[in-house]
Every structure is written in C-alpha cells, then in structure tokens.
Amino acid sequence: xxxxxxxxxxxxxxxxxxxxxxxxxxxxxxxxxxxxxxxxxxxxxxxxxxxxxxxxxxxxxxxxxxxxxxxxxxxxxxxxxxxxxxxxxxxxxxxxxxxxxxxxxxxxxxxxxxxxxxxxxxxxxxxxxxxxxxxxxxxxxxxxxxxxxxxxxxxxxxxxxxxxxxxxxxxxxxxxxxxxxxxxxxxxxxxxxxxxxxxxxxxxxxxxxxxxxxxxxxxxxxxxxxxxxxxxxxxxxxxxxxxxxxxxxxxxxxxxxxxxx
Numbered sequence: 001x002x003x004x005x006x007x008x009x010x011x012x013x014x015x016x017x018x019x020x021x022x023x024x025x026x027x028x029x030x031x032x033x034x035x036x037x038x039x040x041x042x043x044x045x046x047x048x049x050x051x052x053x054x055x056x057x058x059x060x061x062x063x064x065x066x067x068x069x070x071x072x073x074x075x076x077x078x079x080x081x082x083x084x085x086x087x088x089x090x091x092x093x094x095x096x097x098x099x100x101x102x103x104x105x106x107x108x109x110x111x112x113x114x115x116x117x118x119x120x121x122x123x124x125x126x127x128x129x130x131x132x133x134x135x136x137x138x139x140x141x142x143x144x145x146x147x148x149x150x151x152x153x154x155x156x157x158x159x160x161x162x163x164x165x166x167x168x169x170x171x172x173x174x175x176x177x178x179x180x181x182x183x184x185x186x187x188x189x190x191x192x193x194x195x196x197x198x199x200x201x202x203x204x205x206x207x208x209x210x211x212x213x214x215x216x217x218x219x220x221x222x223x224x225x226x227x228x229x230x231x232x233x234x235x236x237x238x239x240x241x242x243x244x245x246x247x248x249x250x251x252x253x254x255x256x257x258x259x260x261x
Contacts, residue, residue, distance in 0.1 A: 008242040012037035015088040016240065017081070019071050019128055020098030022049035024197030025147065028229035029095055029236040034062035036237060038093065041084040043069035071098045071124030072116075081131040090139065093240045094132045096125035097147040099165070101199055103158045103206050114161045121147075121165035122172070129176065137183050145239050146173055146189035150255045153191055158207070166191075170251045177249030186248040188239045193255025194218040194226040222257030 016033045020026040021042030034040045034057045042064060044050040050066035057064035065087055069080040084091055099121040102113040125146050136142030151159055152166030169189055176187040194200060204214035218226050235254045238244050253259060 008245075009036050009237060011093075011241060014092040014240075015039045015041065015084065015090050016093040016095065017041045017043070017084050017091050017128075017132065018095045018097055019043045019069075019080075019124060020147075022046050022053055022066075024199060025192065025195060025229050025232045025236075026095070026097040027053050028233035029097065030064065031057060031060075032230070032233040032237050033093070033240060034064060035060070036241075038240075039063040039088050040065070041080070041088065041091075042066045043071070043080050043098070045070055071096075071128060072119040074127050077124070077127040078131045081128065081135075085135060091132050091135055091142070093143045093145070094128060095145045095147070095236055095240075096128050096169075098124050099147060101159070101162050101203060103203055104160065105158055106160045108158075109161050117161035118165050118168075121162075122168045125169060125172070133180065133185070136185050137180070140184040142180075142185040143240055144176065144185065144187045145236055146187075148173070148189040148191045148251060150191050150193045150253060150259045152189075153251060153253065154259045173251060174249045181248055186239075186244070188244070188248060188250050188252060190232065190235050190239070191251050191253045191255065192227060192232045192235075193221065193253075193258040195232055196226055196228050200226070221255065222260060225256065227254065227256055 016038045018026050018030050021030045022044035030040045030042050042050055047068050054064040054066040067080050069076045100117055146169045148169040149166040151163050152170045155163050173187055173189040204211055232254055
C-alpha cells in the first residue's frame with residue numbers, strides 16, 4: 001500500500017542537478033534522490049569518483065549522468081546546466097553542494113585559500129543558480145537548495161573564510177526566495193553540523209588532532225555524535241519534494257543540536 005509520505009516523496013520524472021556529487025553529502029543525496037525516482041546529473045572535479053557514483057546509481061536501477069565541472073568558473077557551470085537540459089529536458093532540483101574548507105583565522109588565511117573557499121561555495125552557488133533559473137522560471141516551478149552550515153549561522157573557531165561563504169549562502173537563500181517565490185520556485189538551504197564525510201578527517205589532520213580527539217570534540221552536542229551523510233541527504237530529500245511545498249527562504253539546521261544553545 002502506498003502511503004501519503006511515499007507519494008509526496010516521489011520524484012519520478014524529475015531531474016536533480018547536484019554539484020560536488022562525487023563524495024560525502026553530495027554522493028548520499030544523489031543516491032537517495034535517485035532511489036526516489038529522480039534522474040540525477042552530478043558534477044565534480046574528480047572524474048573517477050564521479051563516474052563511480054553514477055555507475056552505482058545505474059546499477060541500482062536509477063538514471064545518472066556525471067560531468068566534470070568546477071563551479072568556480074562560469075563557462076563550466078553554464079556547460080553543466082546546458083548538458084543537463086539537453087540530456088533530460090528539465091532541471092527540477094538544483095542542489096548547490098560543492099564546497100571546500102581551510103581551518104584558518106583571518107591573519108593565517110592566504111588570499112588563494114580565501115578565494116577558493118568563497119568561489120567554490122558562494123560564487124559557485126550563484127553561478128549554478130544563475131544558469132538554472134531561466135528554465136525554472138519558464139516552467140513556473142523548481143527547487144534550489146544551497147548547502148550552508150551551522151557555522152553559516154553561528155561562527156566557528158579557525159574558519160573565517162568558511163563562515164563567510166556559508167553565512168553568505170544563508171542570506172542569499174532568503175533573497176532568492178523573495179525574488180523567485182512568485183514564479184513557483186522554492187529556495188532553501190541546509191545547515192549541517194559535523195558530518196562523517198572525507199572533509200572531516202582532513203580537517204582533523206590540518207588542525208594537528210588525532211581522529212579520536214577530533215571526534216570527541218565534534219560529538220560535544222545534545223545527541224552526542226556526529227551525523228552521517230545519509231542523514232543530511234534526508235533533509236535534502238525533504239526540501240526537494242512536495243513534503244516541503246510551503247517551505248522557502250529557510251535555513252534548515254541538521255546538526256544533532258550542535259548550535260541549539
């Protein structure tokens with residue numbers, strides 16, 4: 001028997017375009033949205049990993065296409081959007097997930113690290129939205145989701161560039177929701193807390209911490225643990241479907257209570 005929940009989460013016939021889809025939250029979201037019926041276009045800089053995710057989806061009976069693309073560059077964003085539209089004829093869901101992280105204060109952050117962080121997370125979301133919106137506006141519907149962070153709402157230690165990029169996404173989400181809501185387009189962002197992705201052990205290494213010490217600090221939250229990529233992906237699924245049909249302009253915190261107080 002099909003439940004109401006199953007029906008509102010049905011993405012059959014929809015196309016999702018996911019940046020940074022070759023690992024972590026992007027990979028988990030691509031697999032989950034495909035499992036719920038979406039055709040999934042994935043972008044990333046690592047071709048081997050990206051094609052592996054696409055094969056994984058296809059072997060499970062889904063439809064996926066991977067494109068090598070760096071969201072910092074307008075021509076590559078435009079090409080990724082164009083290729084998705086050419087292949088699938090529509091973009092219903094855009095998940096701007098690509099991002100990088102360097103654990104530095106302002107004095108310690110190099111200009112190149114600052115530019116890479118801002119350009120990947122914030123400029124990348126702007127460019128992908130810029131080129132995806134016209135087709136959504138023409139159709140009168142669409143969903144855009146940005147991947148921010150709990151540190152996009154509440155600052156964090158040694159993360160100045162990251163906090164700037166993620167905070168910008170939170171307010172850009174609100175501005176876009178105001179601009180495009182009248183055309184049937186919902187714009188939201190998710191704000192994950194520490195999540196078990198390849199970025200986490202890399203952060204521990206850059207901070208000179210053992211994995212055990214790092215996990216102990218990261219787990220200092222009401223739920224007493226870090227999150228999984230699959231748990232964050234379920235929030236992406238919620239915002240992608242009619243289950244969230246009256247939700248726009250929001251920053252959905254998914255962090256086990258990390259910034260609750």
